[in-house]
Amino acid sequence: MRTDFKKEPKTVRCAIYTRKSTSEGLDQDFNTLDAQRMSGSNFIASQIGQGWLELEERYDDGGYTGGNMERPALKRLLADVNAGKIDCVVVYKVDRLSRSLLDFSRIMEQLDGAGCSFVSTTQHFNTTSSMGRLTLNILLSFAQFEREIISERTRDKMAAARRQGKYVGGRPLLGYDLDRDSKRLIVNESEAAIVRQIFDLYLEKRGLVTTVQEIRSRGWRTKRWTTKTGKTIGDAAFCKSRLHCVLTNRIYLGQVCYNDEIYDGEHDGIVSEAVFMEVQKMLKKNRIASGDINHERRKGTLAGLLRCAACDSAMSIATSGRGRGKPSYRYYVCGKAAKRGRKTCPRATLPADDIEKFVVQQLQLLRVDETLLNSICNQARAKMAKKQNDLENERRAIVAEVARLERTISVLSMPDDNGDSNGTRLDSLASCNEQLTRRQQRLMQIDTELLKAGRTLPSRVEILKSARDLETLWEKMTTGERSRFMQLLIERIDHDPQGGNVAITLTDTGREFLSNELSVTEDDQ
Template sequence: MRKARATAPPASPALRCAIYTRKSTEEGLDQDFNTLDAQREAAEAFIRSQRGEGWEVLPERYDDGGFSGGNMDRPALQRLLVDIEAGRVNAVVVYKVDRLSRSLLDFSRIMEVLDQHRVAFVSVTQQFNTATSMGRLVLHILLSFAQFEREMIAERTRDKMSAARRKGKWVGGKPFLGYDIDPRGGRLLVNEDEAHQVRAIFDLYLREQSLVATAVELNRRGWRTKAWTTKRGRVNEGTPFNKVNLHGLLSNVAYTGQVSHKGTIYPGEQPAIVDPAVWRKTQEVLRHNGRTGGRSVRNKHGALLKELLRCNPCDSAMIHSYTVREGKHYRYYVCLKAQKRGWSSCPTKAVPAAEVERFVVDRIRAIGTDPAVVGKTLAAARAEHAEAVRRIEADRQVEEGALRRLNTDLRRLMDSGGE
């Protein structure tokens, strides 16, 4: 009688594992072996230990360096969710739970996606099984502590920065014209060439008393805002001056050797490069022009087409303005680009406001009498409203589902007597 031939047990189906890594800051990411690499190495080692169960690492990297875990606005996380929904992932492996999220609500939403697509979730350093009620309860407790830790860190950081500002220290941010950041950190150093430009800008504005005219002259000279290089070597070029960045420069109290924090002025550690009397005079002119509009008077009479008109040649917004001649107000819509960068920057200067508004109103009245247009408009409005309701209902169901699961886990734990 022939002996039966032994057969090998069937191989376990492949479990495609996506490794997700995250670090809140960019510090140290330029190193040859950084914390993201360390997280991935630990996850790969864990997956290798499960090779007999069919686990395998996907080659795609999902690394979010310099992104907070307090929200879901992370490019690698969004790519991971897309791949999960496309069926390309069977398990998500992280070093710690808080690498995926520090927010209970966000984590519940992510777990909802994983559950819908039957994707497992594994934390290398925190062993639990999300298939059991106890495992899910432990997971929620871990996330609660992670969220609490994030909020405490944020609170301590705010307190530390507030204390540093009150002491006049530089607490970071983008450098501004006239100063360089000390490579050792914590303070500003005077850039003499730029400081000369800053003083000239204040003098020019006090002479012109117009942000637009001053910006036009600065750009004619070829002057630009601050150019600087980040710690990671990324170069930020200076940009042409306009009303917004010029107003920010002229309003910066740091040029007088002081710092501002929550409306209070404190002595700063950086040397002053603008005479305080000149700075105060500049603020008076800025405030006066803010009330009267300076040479480009702000609209005090309403603008029917405010934020609706666009300049045809350059596609900039058309803003409302007016002039006074012989006691009469004449309203116009003015190209924003031309107003900010000078009238030579765009062929469109200004158009009479009353004529444009009359034309638009007449057209709207004509459209409003067309039954087909009215019907389509109402249908579109109803569809938009229905979609908004659908999104709100979906969010509500996600949150209620997470709450129900947590309550169920708590009841089971209490019924089992903590076993």
């Protein structure tokens, strides 16, 4: 006797994967991810007779591109596939899973290795057959082609907009506001005054770290703005990288850049080209100097100036240890001797301290130009007057900002008709109070600086005394200041080891400041 019975189909555990490239519209009650999931659910329901079962776990990537695999939900999906929790992956279209042919091949390799099938609800094919795989690869090739075309169009559009000087988006900059209607940058005068002072501060402090310290002491922070969704971004303390971005941004010149090309922008500049280029020159110089330190080269104050006349070679700084707890012995060595042996030079080395002290003593003997001294005094007074004017302008802007913040705080402190006393309202109130405190602290600092500004200007007699006493001034200088001082006054120093002569050639600035070139012998030391 034979009994016929129908075999129950094997359960196929199905996971639905959804994706959208942007986050726009995802806050709606029914968005595109929900529509993709509904399509997948309906397809699985139509296959219930084949044992298909929809898993409750959601794999949704909202706001992630299909051009790469850096997606959290996709990573969870593949991890569950490898763990044997999923038998079939269901998507609305192939390009929802990936728009890259290479990435898709890797995903399919993982699915095949785990014995997991793949289904697209709107593009019917079977991945277990060779024809299905061919169809799938053709569809994916078109998806990748479409993604590349969209990228090219976007780049071309941005390039065309840049060539016309248009602002194409990005984080708002300190010193500008964005007109949402015209999409143009409008100068914010109070912030623009701060930007100009930041550039002047860097030229005065001559370093990123010291400038950041001064900026923080004044309470200045980065641009603060509110997004369309009401989220507040920015308003952060300055650091070296943020300061460097400000100092190197050509938008402050009224220009825009694209692919290393510079175009005139639709917006107005707020920093003069002379100041901007001077800052770039100093940044480059400081970067080279810091590179020497990072590579453990202890730069001497005469590095780049001192040359060996016999070998026609530059002399570089070198050090040798003297034991634990003792300072290293510094000396200048002939470049030719360092490469080919010390016997190739009549005198391969010079004690660094001795030659540096000797050069300062020779400069000390020269007469300071009285006309240039008067010019220095006038420049110092003009610089102090500009500083006072900048402080007064900043004070007026802060007073207006304080009044605005106080009005805003007064409005936010009033009880709401709806009884809303927390959430966004409290966050805004706390933020305004914090800004008000910083502005009031900065006002106190400005008042103090204005009181001291007129007292700190040195008299002509004090400037003359300092200029004539270079040896005392030299002892008070840092290593970096000594190097800059020498670079300013001296063009080159030629040491003749055979005749024992040292010839000092002054720069144009040095000749203006001092009387004549020097040519002395080592016996005069």
